[in-house]
Amino acid sequence: MNRSRLEPLGVPGSDYRYARDAGESRQPGALDRWLARQITAKLGDAAPVRLALWDEPDVTPRDGSIVVRVLDRKALWQLVVNPELHFGDLYSAGRLEVRGDLLTLLGYAYNSLDEQPSLSRWLAHARRLAAPDLSESKRNIHHHYDIGNDFYKLWLDREALQYTCAYYASPDMTIEQAQQAKMHHVARKLRLQPGERVVEAGSGWGGFAIFMAQNYGVQVRSFNISHEQVVYARDWAKRLGLDGRVEFVEDDYRNLTGQYDAFVSIGMLEHVGAGNYRQLGALMSRAIKKDGRGLVHSIGRDKPAPLNPWIDKRIFPGAYPPTLREMMELFEPNGLSVLDVENIRLHYAKTLEHWLERFEQNVDAVRAMFDEAFVRAWRLYLTGSIAAFIHGKLQLFQVLFARSAENSIPWTRAHVYEGR
Amino acid sequence: MNRSRLEPLGVPGSDYRYARDAGESRQPGALDRWLARQITAKLGDAAPVRLALWDEPDVTPRDGSIVVRVLDRKALWQLVVNPELHFGDLYSAGRLEVRGDLLTLLGYAYNSLDEQPSLSRWLAHARRLAAPDLSESKRNIHHHYDIGNDFYKLWLDREALQYTCAYYASPDMTIEQAQQAKMHHVARKLRLQPGERVVEAGSGWGGFAIFMAQNYGVQVRSFNISHEQVVYARDWAKRLGLDGRVEFVEDDYRNLTGQYDAFVSIGMLEHVGAGNYRQLGALMSRAIKKDGRGLVHSIGRDKPAPLNPWIDKRIFPGAYPPTLREMMELFEPNGLSVLDVENIRLHYAKTLEHWLERFEQNVDAVRAMFDEAFVRAWRLYLTGSIAAFIHGKLQLFQVLFARSAENSIPWTRAHVYEGR
Numbered sequence A, B: 001m002n003r004s005r006l007e008p009l010g011v012p013g014s015d016y017r018y019a020r021d022a023g024e025s026r027q028p029g030a031l032d033r034w035l036a037r038q039i040t041a042k043l044g045d046a047a048p049v050r051l052a053l054w055d056e057p058d059v060t061p062r063d064g065s066i067v068v069r070v071l072d073r074k075a076l077w078q079l080v081v082n083p084e085l086h087f088g089d090l091y092s093a094g095r096l097e098v099r100g101d102l103l104t105l106l107g108y109a110y111n112s113l114d115e116q117p118s119l120s121r122w123l124a125h126a127r128r129l130a131a132p133d134l135s136e137s138k139r140n141i142h143h144h145y146d147i148g149n150d151f152y153k154l155w156l157d158r159e160a161l162q163y164t165c166a167y168y169a170s171p172d173m174t175i176e177q178a179q180q181a182k183m184h185h186v187a188r189k190l191r192l193q194p195g196e197r198v199v200e201a202g203s204g205w206g207g208f209a210i211f212m213a214q215n216y217g218v219q220v221r222s223f224n225i226s227h228e229q230v231v232y233a234r235d236w237a238k239r240l241g242l243d244g245r246v247e248f249v250e251d252d253y254r255n256l257t258g259q260y261d262a263f264v265s266i267g268m269l270e271h272v273g274a275g276n277y278r279q280l281g282a283l284m285s286r287a288i289k290k291d292g293r294g295l296v297h298s299i300g301r302d303k304p305a306p307l308n309p310w311i312d313k314r315i316f317p318g319a320y321p322p323t324l325r326e327m328m329e330l331f332e333p334n335g336l337s338v339l340d341v342e343n344i345r346l347h348y349a350k351t352l353e354h355w356l357e358r359f360e361q362n363v364d365a366v367r368a369m370f371d372e373a374f375v376r377a378w379r380l381y382l383t384g385s386i387a388a389f390i391h392g393k394l395q396l397f398q399v400l401f402a403r404s405a406e407n408s409i410p411w412t413r414a415h416v417y418e419g420r
Helices: A028-043 A073-081 A083-093 A100-114 A119-128 A134-143 A149-153 A175-189 A207-216 A229-241 A274-287 A309-315 A324-334 A345-361 A365-367 A372-390 B030-041 B071-079 B083-093 B102-115 B119-129 B133-147 B149-153 B177-189 B206-218 B227-239 B274-287 B311-313 B324-334 B345-361 B363-369 B372-390
Strands: A049-052 A068-070 A094-097 A199-201 A219-222 A246-250 A260-266 A290-300 A338-344 A395-403 B051-052 B064-068 B095-101 B197-199 B220-222 B246-250 B260-266 B288-300 B336-343 B395-403
Touching: A028 A073, A068 A073, A068 A100, A068 B372, A073 A083, A083 A094, A083 A309, A083 A372, A094 B227, A094 B246, A094 B345, A100 A372, A100 B177, A100 B311, A149 A229, A149 A365, A175 A207, A175 A290, A175 A345, A175 A395, A199 A207, A207 A219, A207 A229, A207 A246, A229 A246, A229 B274, A246 A395, A246 B149, A260 A274, A274 A290, A274 A338, A274 B177, A290 A324, A324 A338, A324 A395, A338 B133, A345 A372, A345 A395, B030 B051, B030 B071, B030 B324, B064 B102, B083 B095, B083 B311, B083 B372, B102 B133, B102 B149, B149 B227, B149 B363, B177 B206, B177 B288, B177 B345, B177 B395, B206 B246, B220 B227, B227 B246, B260 B274, B274 B288, B274 B324, B274 B336, B288 B324, B311 B372, B324 B336, B324 B395, B345 B363, B345 B372, B363 B372
Parallel strands: A049 A068, A199 A219, A199 A260, A219 A246, A260 A290, B051 B064, B197 B220, B197 B260, B220 B246, B260 B288
Antiparallel strands: A068 A094, A290 A395, A338 A395, A338 B336, B064 B095, B288 B395, B336 B395
């Protein structure tokens, strides 16, 4: 598979540029207007969305309605042919404007288009089910996570740099509080005890590994294939004097060895590929001691569907959110017992709202780092993800497990909620 | 399928009798002793179990070991041919004695034999995956639940007659307390509010329907195909003056109509047949309002396996404990979102221990109702079930669900644990 085109948006290699003023088109004709109506008709009669063309520069939406304005004829045709793929590119390039609330528009889109996945989406899906090999995984991860630590620091929580769903124990928490609460929530589910050894698959910037060592007195070994993240995480641990207790290994989770009291993976399964679940589950089963515990935290689905093709192409190449049924391939063949599943979908919508808010507060800095097309692409991605979680197109599952027939499991889940 | 042979144990139609003194066999020879060693070898080297033959009437186990004594040659051959089926019948008939701890013996059996399911078990399994029709379901349910309310009242909890897994909020609860706690646990997960309407699939003797009306002020409609149970439940509700708020319908869940605030089913899925899950899920989806909630409580498995053939033949014809993956057929095709899964396997072991304790306290009354073979069969069934839950061969899943994309779901699960 040729992934060379899939460089991060707005950095060298990007195959499109912000081009709001690009191209003059002839005046729209009857065919153009008919096509425009076909596009909005797909959103359903109830959606107060109108598609305006390049001859209406000053159109404004009224009473909460939304106007999508297409700035050239080619953009219109691309939108007709494959809206799910091209909407994102056209929006990012400024060849398509949204006047009115973007989140509301994307909500209508999720509730209509997603019901009729195109052939190209299912072809992409078949690819997702295949198991990426090590070098492909590395390219995919590099694409998303290595575009610059400074960029993510502009809008993630400032304490733990968590680029995964937070847990709002109460809905009025800040993003900082909610990410701390998420880490406590996971650590409590795992019943981490001082002196225990934990292995983590997927470190991010090291925030959770460092948190566990600091707050639960455990020894952590954490695997990550993103070079920039590993360098960052090692430096962070060292500055805190924790480098003796938290080890960051720049390697694929598939090379994990040893036995631990707990296995944890937050936001990595999405990148594993469904074809690798059985193998990952076997590894999880080997990685925990007889009385070990494990937790997998992952974006998921209520029913199987491929990832949105634009997200797949521009944002998260190779990502796939599984259904709970698909996730069972981790546990069922590998002598593992599922103890607890929690779906915190709405917490991811709120997490993304907080991220988007901070992204917009720092948008000038982002633009200075990259360009306007990058800004628009990430605005669309974050807003679209909020819509996906609000409209139930994506779920967030935390699955706690132990070995089958292991009886040192907690008697109830009350300990997770005590004193909080 | 001819089910006429499958009458309840010890009542007219039973095809075997308690017969400890039945049949004299020739003195055991070398072949008999070799076969005896083959049987115990299957339990593994670590199991301190010896098989004694009919020429050793006075054998006693020492130091916590166990002696299984076979009383005639035909019994020995039956045990060789199909131990999983015949052990139960021979034990019940008194043609096989267990000297030493029965629970320990069954634990060894579960940890060995279950790993190598016989062809006959898998054939039975294929049958389970088929969908029983209405009349077959009715026969299966009659077999187990209509053998006499008085029998179950001897050993179930005395307040709510719950013949399903209890919830021990603390491990020192009595069976009465734990069944009340189970019902509160389910009602809290469902967030039942006064005035709401609840539909129940599978009433038992009506205990949970009555509990919900009394404690949560809801209106309940409950379906059951066991005639004896429905008669009992109606009478119970009437005596409490609740017959205006709790309706018991003697009909199959498949004939359920209307829309409700909550759907609940405790201990029925085991009898539904995996081939019917998609249909049941569609019904659950139709049965709840837009903001409705549902909970399915069922025995399950970590990995697929047929039910023990003796339990299937003598105790629970047609029962099948699904894996979580198999259960997803209820939700995934039917626009439902899984919010919460809790596995309370060890609570079922404790529930069964309490039931067995009370069963033994009342064993004389049971014997007077039925016969010694019935007593031994139920002792084996209850003890074997304890072993199955302790050794992780069976799980107990509570699955909470709502419609996909419904956002009136609870923010966290903390409300389930508040003030308890």
